[in-house]
Amino acid sequence: MRLVLALVVAATIGALAGDARAYPQFQLSRDQTCTGCHLSPAGGNLLNENGLAVAESMSQFGTAPEFFYGKIPTPSWLVLGGDLRGAAGYLQTPEKVLAAFPMQIELYAAATFADHFSIHANFGPRPSTVGNEAATSVWSREHYLQWQQKAGENEGLYLRAGRFMPVIGLRLAEHPTYIRRYGGTQLYAETYGVAAEYVTAKYELHLTGFIKDPFIDPVEHYSGGAAYGEIRLSEKVAIGAEGMAEISKDDKRLRGGVTGKVYLEGADLLIQGEFQFVNQLIDETATNPAGGAPQGFVGYLLLSRMLGEAFLLDVGFGHYDPNRSVRTNERDCIDLNLHWFTTSHLELVLNSRYELIGLGDGGDAGAYAILQLHYRL
Amino acid sequence: MHRTVVAAAIVLAACGVDPEDDARPKTLEYVTEAILAPSCGNAQCHSSFRQSAHRAFDTIQRACEAMAPGMNDEGVLEVRDVIAGDANASFLMTVMTRTIDRMPYDQPLPLVDLELIRKWIDGGAIGLPDTAEECK
Numbered sequence: 001m002r003l004v005l006a007l008v009v010a011a012t013i014g015a016l017a018g019d020a021r022a023y024p025q026f027q028l029s030r031d032q033t034c035t036g037c038h039l040s041p042a043g044g045n046l047l048n049e050n051g052l053a054v055a056e057s058m059s060q061f062g063t064a065p066e067f068f069y070g071k072i073p074t075p076s077w078l079v080l081g082g083d084l085r086g087a088a089g090y091l092q093t094p095e096k097v098l099a100a101f102p103m104q105i106e107l108y109a110a111a112t113f114a115d116h117f118s119i120h121a122n123f124g125p126r127p128s129t130v131g132n133e134a135a136t137s138v139w140s141r142e143h144y145l146q147w148q149q150k151a152g153e154n155e156g157l158y159l160r161a162g163r164f165m166p167v168i169g170l171r172l173a174e175h176p177t178y179i180r181r182y183g184g185t186q187l188y189a190e191t192y193g194v195a196a197e198y199v200t201a202k203y204e205l206h207l208t209g210f211i212k213d214p215f216i217d218p219v220e221h222y223s224g225g226a227a228y229g230e231i232r233l234s235e236k237v238a239i240g241a242e243g244m245a246e247i248s249k250d251d252k253r254l255r256g257g258v259t260g261k262v263y264l265e266g267a268d269l270l271i272q273g274e275f276q277f278v279n280q281l282i283d284e285t286a287t288n289p290a291g292g293a294p295q296g297f298v299g300y301l302l303l304s305r306m307l308g309e310a311f312l313l314d315v316g317f318g319h320y321d322p323n324r325s326v327r328t329n330e331r332d333c334i335d336l337n338l339h340w341f342t343t344s345h346l347e348l349v350l351n352s353r354y355e356l357i358g359l360g361d362g363g364d365a366g367a368y369a370i371l372q373l374h375y376r377l
Numbered sequence: 378m379h380r381t382v383v384a385a386a387i388v389l390a391a392c393g394v395d396p397e398d399d400a401r402p403k404t405l406e407y408v409t410e411a412i413l414a415p416s417c418g419n420a421q422c423h424s425s426f427r428q429s430a431h432r433a434f435d436t437i438q439r440a441c442e443a444m445a446p447g448m449n450d451e452g453v454l455e456v457r458d459v460i461a462g463d464a465n466a467s468f469l470m471t472v473m474t475r476t477i478d479r480m481p482y483d484q485p486l487p488l489v490d491l492e493l494i495r496k497w498i499d500g501g502a503i504g505l506p507d508t509a510e511e512c513k
Contacts, residue, residue, distance in 0.1 A: 093485065186419060187421070217424075218426055221435065249437075250409075282411065283406070287405065287406065288406035290404075290407075292411060323411065328489050355484060358487060358489075363485050366485060
């Protein structure tokens with residue numbers, strides 16, 4: 001039974017990072033924008049030349065940062081990469097379980113053509129749909145066509161069409177953070193859509209329209225739109241605003257929120273936060289004539305500091321209140337993540353969390369401490 | 378005095394209602410969309426994407442199909458996760474309240490939400506049809 005439990009917990013918690021996204025912890029402290037290090041205007045996945053240089057410079061034993069250490073040369077129009085992740089650790093929810101599990105095996109490719117156009121795609125195994133394993137064992141989580149106004153640069157106008165995550169908020173890599181899980185961008189929430197994005201050192205704006213994935217049983221069942229804008233008030237201070245409207249067969253969700261980022265240079269401390277108000281409107285039906293309109297909050301405050309050259313410490317505080325009119329159903333957590341960038345390709349991360357419901361009065365507390373191994377191809 | 382009363386009212390409003398006075402709709406639609414979908418229907422578990430244990434709770438139709446009585450392979454109608462009117466006998470309540478293998482695995486449900494689900498089932502599981510074939 002313990003083995004079964006461990007396997008199920010593994011599947012449940014599995015892929016603590018699940019998808020390779022950017023580390024916004026480096027924004028302001030290392031670079032102004034996600035495009036400073038990534039090919040995608042939203043960040044995540046493939047690194048550009050500057051991103052590779054950063055990966056090398058901040059690692060303990062800085063090795064050649066290129067794809068397969070540069071042993072497999074690629075033409076200038078093609079960028080390849082990938083992420084492998086696995087983890088093992090202790091979970092108490094409140095059952096106490098030791099578990100080990102794979103998290104991510106994904107390959108990425110970006111091919112540029114006609115100067116301004118590029119095709120981006122990733123590919124890898126996925127958690128299969130129970131009962132339909134044969135048809136759902138591999139997939140491409142993201143694939144899109146991108147047009148970039150300023151070829152070869154990391155600012156300007158970007159247009160994307162295809163399958164990707166709607167762009168909103170801080171876009172943290174760790175999907176268990178409340179602002180991802182409950183904030184509209186949970187794990188595997190990528191879907192088909194179009195985006196117009198403008199990125200400069202001073203500000204950035206992302207507009208995304210999306211539809212429910214028509215081809216697979218999806219994680220999110222909504223169609224709608226998302227908007228995120230961020231202004232850098234100085235090189236060390238940024239503020240942002242976000243909004244999202246989602247419509248499904250059963251309900252509607254409206255989100256509005258703000259973000260803020262401050263880099264305290266003297267203390268080498270980046271403080272960033274996101275606060276989101278969520279108004280869910282459950283459809284009225286014959287058996288549910290009152291509908292229902294739970295109004296909730298999702299918030300996260302993250303403090304990040306480099307420890308020496310190769311360690312990054314994150315301390316995060318999360319709050320999720322699914323319905324502000326109900327007492328003792330809100331969740332609060334403290335996260336502690338310690339990253340060790342050993343080589344340009346290898347990262348060890350200790351992810352840990354302690355969580356309370358209703359500040360201890362609403363249910364059992366939960367906790368986990370998981371050691372994650374991340375290898376970037 | 379007037380300010381004190383107003384301030385107290387604001388504080389009470391901010392704190393929300395007492396669970397005993399929980400006025401949230403006790404219906405399949407509300408329970409699914411407000412509690413089961415965000416807590417149980419996440420990607421790796423009972424989403425339509427994963428359908429762990431052949432169950433999904435991220436849409437009303439899928440939750441309905443998991444909970445309403447359905448035909449088994451022999452064409453016999455059998456009970457699934459909810460027995461309308463009897464929360465104690467319903468598998469849904471059992472798995473969410475037992476101490477071993479409790480659901481959701483990654484984080485327990487708030488007690489006030491468990492109580493709402495219990496009252497919904499004991500109240501006849503409004504919205505849940507007699508058979509899963511009627512779910513829509």
